[in-house]
Amino acid sequence: MLTLTNVSKSFGGLKVLDELSLTVAARGIFGLIGPNGAGKTTVFNLITGLLSPSAGTIEFLGKRLDGTAPFEITRRGVARTFQNIRVFKEMTLMENVLVALGDHPSYSVFSLLMPMPNSRQAETHEHERAGELLSRLGLAEKADRFAGTLSYGEQRRLEIARALATGPKLLLLDEPAAGMNSAEKRTLMDEIVKLDDGRLSILIIEHDMRFVMEICQRIAVLNFGRLIAQGTPAEIRANPEVVEAYLGQDDDLTDGRGGAAS
Amino acid sequence: MEWLDTFWATYSTLVLSLGTNVLLALSIYLTLSCGMLTVANAAFMGLGAYTAALLTLKSGMALWPAVVGGTLLPAIIALAIGRPTLRLSGVYLAMATLAFGEVVRIIILNSEELTGGALGLNAIPQLTEWYDIAAALIVALYVLLRLAQSRVGRTMLAIAQDETATELMGLNVRAYKLFAFVAGAGLAGLAGGLNAHFTFFISPNEYGFDHGVEILAMGVLGGTGSPWGAVIGGVLITLLPEMLRGLGDYRPLINGLILIVIILYSPKGLWELFRLARPIAPKTAL
Numbered sequence: 001m002l003t004l005t006n007v008s009k010s011f012g013g014l015k016v017l018d019e020l021s022l023t024v025a026a027r028g029i030f031g032l033i034g035p036n037g038a039g040k041t042t043v044f045n046l047i048t049g050l051l052s053p054s055a056g057t058i059e060f061l062g063k064r065l066d067g068t069a070p071f072e073i074t075r076r077g078v079a080r081t082f083q084n085i086r087v088f089k090e091m092t093l094m095e096n097v098l099v100a101l102g103d104h105p106s107y108s109v110f111s112l113l114m115p116m117p118n119s120r121q122a123e124t125h126e127h128e129r130a131g132e133l134l135s136r137l138g139l140a141e142k143a144d145r146f147a148g149t150l151s152y153g154e155q156r157r158l159e160i161a162r163a164l165a166t167g168p169k170l171l172l173l174d175e176p177a178a179g180m181n182s183a184e185k186r187t188l189m190d191e192i193v194k195l196d197d198g199r200l201s202i203l204i205i206e207h208d209m210r211f212v213m214e215i216c217q218r219i220a221v222l223n224f225g226r227l228i229a230q231g232t233p234a235e236i237r238a239n240p241e242v243v244e245a246y247l248g249q250d251d252d253l254t255d256g257r258g259g260a261a262s
Numbered sequence: 263m264e265w266l267d268t269f270w271a272t273y274s275t276l277v278l279s280l281g282t283n284v285l286l287a288l289s290i291y292l293t294l295s296c297g298m299l300t301v302a303n304a305a306f307m308g309l310g311a312y313t314a315a316l317l318t319l320k321s322g323m324a325l326w327p328a329v330v331g332g333t334l335l336p337a338i339i340a341l342a343i344g345r346p347t348l349r350l351s352g353v354y355l356a357m358a359t360l361a362f363g364e365v366v367r368i369i370i371l372n373s374e375e376l377t378g379g380a381l382g383l384n385a386i387p388q389l390t391e392w393y394d395i396a397a398a399l400i401v402a403l404y405v406l407l408r409l410a411q412s413r414v415g416r417t418m419l420a421i422a423q424d425e426t427a428t429e430l431m432g433l434n435v436r437a438y439k440l441f442a443f444v445a446g447a448g449l450a451g452l453a454g455g456l457n458a459h460f461t462f463f464i465s466p467n468e469y470g471f472d473h474g475v476e477i478l479a480m481g482v483l484g485g486t487g488s489p490w491g492a493v494i495g496g497v498l499i500t501l502l503p504e505m506l507r508g509l510g511d512y513r514p515l516i517n518g519l520i521l522i523v524i525i526l527y528s529p530k531g532l533w534e535l536f537r538l539a540r541p542i543a544p545k546t547a548l
Contacts, residue, residue, distance in 0.1 A: 048430055050430075052425065068428045071428055071430070071432050074429075074430055075432045079513050080430060088419070088423045089423065090423060091419065091420065091423070099416055099417055099433070100431040100432070102431055102432050165431075166432045259358075
């Protein structure tokens with residue numbers, strides 16, 4: 001469904017990604033791991049159009065994504081969350097999700113000047129849909145609270161609800177468990193596994209190895225901008241290069257506290 | 263009704279300026295509520311004023327057709343300069359719009375045959391009545407209140423908080439920003455066209471940097487959370503100097519001090535004080 005072919009990205013003289021080729025299948029949970037600075041978030045920024053590749057192509061459902069405006073990419077079915085949380089803090093949870101339900105193609109900025117008879121009904125329907133998404137992420141009771149008042153873990157879950165509101169076929173989660181305690185992580189894992197309903201592919205960047213090993217069906221490992229391994233969790237665990245690059249390092253890489261540049 | 267006649271004879275200019283200024287505050291509200299810092303609204307007002315005044319003066323048009331012309335021209339110009347300009351943000355956008363304002367002023371100053379240059383345009387027919395301003399104000403306020411409560415208003419608020427996140431919700435952020443900029447320019451032009459037809463005389467310096475900043479102050483002091491904030495800001499900036507008239511030479515000083523105190527104690531504008539007095543969470547249809 002998503003195919004990266006020989007994608008490179010340089011910032012000035014610094015090569016952050018080096019000829020990365022990667023395929024994400026049409027369903028299931030796919031993990032992208034690697035030490036800090038390996039280029040994982042850059043991959044997300046390239047897929048969502050915030051950056052454009054220096055070389056190579058990105059295809060989604062048979063169409064090129066590189067060179068497409070970010071909002072168009074979202075409309076084609078790619079949604080994401082952010083490593084550094086970006087909820088709309090001064091809006092309620094409900095409003096956060098309503099924004100993401102968005103104006104899909106038929107909607108025009110000018111249509112509000114001519115009130116439509118069925119617009120009230122559409123509004124109610126939207127509220128229902130947003131409420132549904134919030135309860136899927138266990139946030140229904142807080143729907144009327146301002147997003148800025150939520151805990152870290154709740155804000156991360158709100159980001160997932162908001163991303164789902166755009167109606168994605170591919171969901172990119174950038175360190176969804178960062179800053180969560182182990183009970184919160186457990187709940188989040190269950191919630192993510194439930195999202196895998198056969199209609200959605202999920203691509204996760206995560207530092208917590210236990211988290212990734214447990215919920216991902218396939219994992220790709222990046223190191224210094226290069227793909228060093230790809231396979232099932234068991235294969236990854238047994239891969240000597242991965243062990244050396246990542247798993248064999250300090251314990252603090254596995255406790256979920258990632259740096260900014262990964 | 264004698265008192266009314268006396269009142270009107272003394273205060274008609276003030277009442278009409280009040281209406282114009284609230285329209286201007288609403289015009290800057292549009293861009294500020296998307297988080298865009300633009301200071302071109304005085305220039306758009308000037309474009310509207312000159313366009314409308316020339317239409318009534320030179321071709322004898324009636325007030326409203328001329329004012330519509332004065333609304334459309336700034337909007338069209340905003341559409342043309344918006345695409346490249348709105349790529350900028352923050353102080354860079356402020357500087358670009360500032361430069362645009364100066365360009366407009368200098369062009370008006372130098373097109374003497376048409377605009378009268380530095381001498382300005384004289385003897386503009388005084389066609390604007392209080393009800394013209396009231397009508398424009400009511401319609402503008404109604405549309406903007408509807409807008410603020412709609413999905414568009416919600417999206418504009420989201421853009422002000424985090425442009426990238428809004429874009430990645432599948433929303434065409436650039437189109438929204440362009441819409442706000444163009445609509446704001448049109449509204450400023452409308453205010454200019456109506457204003458020119460009761461002041462009798464207009465000159466390029468009325469639409470310079472000073473006035474641009476004054477309009478910005480209305481928007482910021484009132485608050486960008488709701489069109490009502492702009493109304494409060496427009497009224498305050500118009501009436502405060504009048505209320506301080508007794509202070510003589512100290513007037514600008516005290517005027518400035520009051521504005522500073524307001525912005526220090528309510529940095530999100532006066533509207534925020536009203537909003538906080540209401541229940542915190544807006545109701546939803548759940």
